[in-house]
Amino acid sequence: MSDLLIELFSEEIPARMQRRAAADLQRLVTDGLVEAGLTYAGAVAHATPRRLALSVHGLTDESPTTTEERRGPKVSAPDTAIDGFLRGAGVAREDLEVRADKKGEVYIARITTPGRPAAAIVAEVLERTIRDFPWPKSMRWGNGTLRWVRPLRRILCLLTREDGSEIVPLKVDGIASGNVTEGHRFMAPGPITVSSFDDYEAKLARAHVVLSSETRADTIWQDASNQAFAAGLEVVEDAGLLAEVAGLVEWPVVLMGRIGDAFLDLPPEVLQTSMREHQKFFSVRDKTGRITHFITVANRATADDGATILAGNDRVLSARLADAVFFWENDLRVAKAGGEDWAAPWLAKLADVTFHAKLGSQAERIDRIAALAREIAPSVGADPDRAERAARLAKADLSSEMVYEFPELQGLMGRYYAEAAGEPAEVAATAEEHYSPLGPSDDVPTAPVSVAVALADKLDTLAGFWAIDERPTGSKDPYALRRAGLGVIRLILDNRLQFPLDPVFKTAFAANGHSATWAGADGEPDAAIAAPLLLEEFLHDRLKQHLKSEGIRHDVIDACLTGERTDDLTDLVARARALNAMIQTEDGANLLQGYKRAKNILDQAQAQDGVEYSYGGDAKLAETDEERALFAALAEARPRIDAAMASEDYTAAMSALACLRAPIDAFFEAVQVNAENQITRRNRLNLLSEIVTMGTKIADLSRIEG
Template structure:
């Protein structure tokens, strides 16, 4: 067993992209651990560090060298290696020469298939310090960096310019070059509090010496927790509580090395602005944390997180307040200007906004969506007139000053302005809900009109983009069609809205009948959505074979599809499942090999063997029993009942020759197998289940 020691790698850079920092840090750790594993170097626990100007990993107890290994090379068979007189043949001599030894130095490899010449040697393991430079370079090259940059006169590329690199194995510095800089044992502290070098004697000292004297909290999680505690404390001192947004917390954590939360305020008059406008101004534009009271109402305060511990924090607070006031004043001005005309008056302006070159303007799209929503609305319990009105006004807030400044408030401001215009509440709510869900885990439309409009918007986009031949490929999806497809599925499945996808797509496709690819668009979109459905279930832990078992049956109502998936997943856990899955595979193979296509009814008078009588009687009993469950979509109960076929099916296959010589008897037995398979197929193809 080789000795071990700790490893520390740090790459010091200019400020890294804050939103990418957590993933870069995670990937760096994974890359280093994978490199060590590939080199056969065992190690202990890994700790990753990420701050605005550094990526680092400390790995405990890394083996000091690779283990020695025996390398064996097989040569010619013994019969071919020596002639009848025992002299080496040219084959043996050539093998020995290739191995750099004499024939008599070769060993023998004996197996049950014969004996061969063999060359064996012991290969000494390389030292870890000799392997580390390439392991680190490979890990750095594998980081998920969308666009690498160069700096200075060199040709090195990285996410940001690199200023230092630290590489320690135990207390020894591993000298090499990484990303254009020579490695050493010195890191650097906080840009302002401790800009000079910080010596690291041992990998385990890294976080401690950066904290003091370096004034850097290098551990992302530790820094994040410190910010949460500090912001909560500052908000409590204001008589409120911080409004937490986890993505904002991560971003702020990635922006500061030495977090110092500071509380500031703004004029109370700005609280008249919509809550979403205030939050967007504070959190999205300024990366401040909003503060609310016990009732959830916003206070005229915020908490910012500074990256320095100022001698005069009041000046820092005043500076932040000076920045936020004009932004809030601008928002108030935008609202005042927007209120000079109602949303409906902006509708004509949509004619000048292009949705897609061949699909026309946003006004054209809103007309298509309005026609589509009249058919969808009654099926989700909405008044069609309200849904149509929401469709007509749905894009109008794009032309407001507020949405121009805060694009993320599209829909939100439409709801606010529609209410102020006196539009029905259902219309105002639907204008906002049409964008839901915006992302994974987001809320779904709650109102019937909102659900109808959200579906119509996405369906029109999908069918239209496919109709002009712009199906997404690879990572490119400029119209967010994958997200649109998942949104449709979530609205239908999680919202319990039992609509048929084929019907919905046919209705959407009616607007594109004059397009050259119109005939292909609807079936292509259906396949596209079903592929997204596969991803939807994989993310929820549903096994691929369960999904495939249902997909074979081509149910096009997502709610019904979901019931079948849940039923098959439950069935898969039953003790009878494996046997019935195998039986279904077997009967399908028999039917396929027999070329059976009839589907004729089973003739009870032709049944002979007791086992086929027993199977037919159990099948008929269960067929009647499960019919109402299948028709009601209660597939879990139906499959649980069909599990009762296991024993009679097993006995049938053990005792009965299906392919009997008598043609009538053979046809009747095939009909029985066909009927059993068809009954299962009313739910799913359980023969697709694996193990």
């Protein structure tokens, strides 16, 4: 057994690419080794700004010798066919075996592939990995042909055994492999010779390189937290920034500085965003939540304990924050100077901003959202006038100077400006909240006005792109329509809203220049106007994905997509949850089988007879106790199910339906439906029709698999 160490040493790799690159190196190398017949016990990949490293331990020393049989042409085949087979198999004619099969005698070649030493396989796999490495962006340099993210300087490739180590020989674009790496660019420059992974990691540490990105991140966070705590402060958590900064340094040195007093009145989100985006600084707040300090991470220790580095960072930060103060003050003047029409200058600018070439400007879109929010408002408990007002102001900050500089602050700055202009709290909050939820873990707005505008925003987006036939296909979703669909679902379900979406769809499609009707003259969906139906189907598909984590099966949702309320998502989910629970019980599972049996017999009889058995059976014509018992059970269950459905108590409806399990089982065990007496047969088929009709009030149980 051997241990393999690989290091690809280059100029600085962008931090955002390092984690994926380390995973790709591990995957490509280990997959290649296994495909070539080697096995290994484990593998670990690492990344720093200047290196990708891979350690594979427990690697077999050579691939096994293998023998395979390859079937060739018939013995009577032409010589040209046999010669072609010999060339492909790499054997001579005298090495072939003749074997009889059902088609006659054929040639069989036994091909033996000798094992290969690990070093040869590693060299082959690593060269292919380097040449075909899937960097998002890559470059060429000098006169070479190799493409790498940044100029590749060294290839380290070692196989280590108990008796020592050997360099795996290979050369890629003039770069020969070796056993040499380098330490920190400034604190320990120069070559370092290594003999194993443990030796490699230890010598890098002495050369001021922390190999593990997780260790670098932990060091940064602990040092930052300790410095802040010592000053009575707290570092604002930012996992994304921590991972990025850990990819910018090989020897992290944490320094804390103070933000100038002239900038402390900026909103904390502005301070945090400016420092994160431009300087990669962590924000530090005091006990009141006010951001007063920053944390920067240097890539080296200095004789003055970082004072020079900190002073330089402070100068750059002050210049950035001075710009932010300028934007903030200019925007506040607009918000405070316009009275009731304070947003008019910004909204006027949005008339010249295209939302989409086929869907008009941002100003036109705001008009659509405002009208839709007014329509939705009563269904979500919001005041229509206030919802329309909030919708017209929600995107005004897109024209502000601050959002132009920091687009990620859209909505948040709108709330600040609306508050400064004296708007009601719920109107101001809507500017920030109407974009939510942005993902499956994002908070969902609960304030009625925010909910109305958030729904209007997302439904307008969906209707608009559906109307112009720009829908998600496969993995492509350039307009984030799946996210918008999930947002609609979560807004409705999390707030337990119950209202039909069809009228809202029609309004949204009509506003986007699409026919508000649902079907052609013959009552069937017309190809030119079927987009609303396709959108509803899209939302149902997203709903299935959303409910997957609850354990609700797709076929259960499909079964509930019956009746006239499939556009009421809350009602649909309530029925699906109740049905899902029922079919997991013994009674429910058996009832499902009885229902399917009844429907299959009924469908076959109707197809054969050319008539519909849907008029209800007559208990007076029952001939057996089992028939009479089923008639009685249906008569008892019918009002219970109807009452439960009317009150939307679907658990009670499912319970009443499950009570039919025993009489249905008994009926099928004792009664022959297709009796010779036609009156009896028709009566029994009409009885089955009652079972199917009663079940279909809740769901189409025939859609449930199993």
